[in-house]
Amino acid sequence: MVDRVEGGFVPAIATEPPRGGVADAVFAALCAAIADGSLTSGMYVHEGAIAKALGISRTPVREAVQRLRSLGLIDAQPGHHTRVAFITPERTAQALSVFVSLFRSVCLEVAPRAEASVIVPMRAALDAFGAARDAADDDGMAVANFGFYDAGIRASRNAVLQSAIEHVVYLIRLGGLQLPARIDVEAVHGALRGVLDGFEGRDASVAVGALDLLVELQIPR
CATH class of the missing domain: 1.20.120.530 (GntR ligand-binding domain-like)
Incomplete structure (x- = not known):
């Protein structure tokens, strides 16, 4: 499940992150949002807004987004907005x-x-x-x-x-x-x-x- 935040989306993660840490929890939550259709192609993923809304540092959010990018699920270009990828x-x-x-x-x-x-x-x-x-x-x-x-x-x-x-x-x-x-x-x-x-x-x-x-x-x- 994700919530709208300043034009983007923030995942809901457990108060106590599972073994593997906060980055794994954010990554899993974003993947789950893709799976249930809450997070679809073209939607913005704002690292700063997610970190602020969850009360965590930006580092684990950036790590989670980079993992999604390596899988081809996120388009992230320096100086550009980070968005969920379009799949042909x-x-x-x-x-x-x-x-x-x-x-x-x-x-x-x-x-x-x-x-x-x-x-x-x-x-x-x-x-x-x-x-x-x-x-x-x-x-x-x-x-x-x-x-x-x-x-x-x-x-x-x-x-x-x-x-x-x-x-x-x-x-x-x-x-x-x-x-x-x-x-x-x-x-x-x-x-x-x-x-x-x-x-x-x-x-x-x-x-x-x-x-x-x-x-x-x-x-x-």
């Missing part, structure tokens, strides 16, 4: 291809040992996606889709894989908001359904096979 359809398609490759590894690792702690939130996210689809709620579908795959990612025991795939997801989230037309919603829903079937049956091959629907997905240009 071509880059969105590239990010989706990387995501599919990485999530295959998640399926191979997690599906054979999937427990209710993974399956229940996946099923809930699938139901939420279906409800949003029926209501023609694009943002609701995006949030549900993000939540579905996040449940699988969080169950991975490979921290490097988790980090890599989460960063790609934010690129897809931003890019998806800027596409000139809607993607094939039924293909996305079919991939979700197939991945869930694989996790419920503890059959990684079924889950991996379902991802082929995303490989064939056409990104509007």
Whole structure:
């Protein structure tokens, strides 16, 4: 969640920052705001305003923004405003291809040992996606889709894989908001359904096979 501050946005972070420090907390909050659609392309990210509003020094905010910039999520030029980046359809398609490759590894690792702690939130996210689809709620579908795959990612025991795939997801989230037309919603829903079937049956091959629907997905240009 983010709040408007002097034409920009400030993330809400915990009073007691998690292990890793304030910079990690600000970084995580900004990423979460991108994921839930609160922070979108073109919005300003004012380091000074964020630091002042949170009662912290500017150093951890600058560090968090630099990390976002290194991921291509923030455009920051010396002497210019810092804004959330615009992601082209071509880059969105590239990010989706990387995501599919990485999530295959998640399926191979997690599906054979999937427990209710993974399956229940996946099923809930699938139901939420279906409800949003029926209501023609694009943002609701995006949030549900993000939540579905996040449940699988969080169950991975490979921290490097988790980090890599989460960063790609934010690129897809931003890019998806800027596409000139809607993607094939039924293909996305079919991939979700197939991945869930694989996790419920503890059959990684079924889950991996379902991802082929995303490989064939056409990104509007």
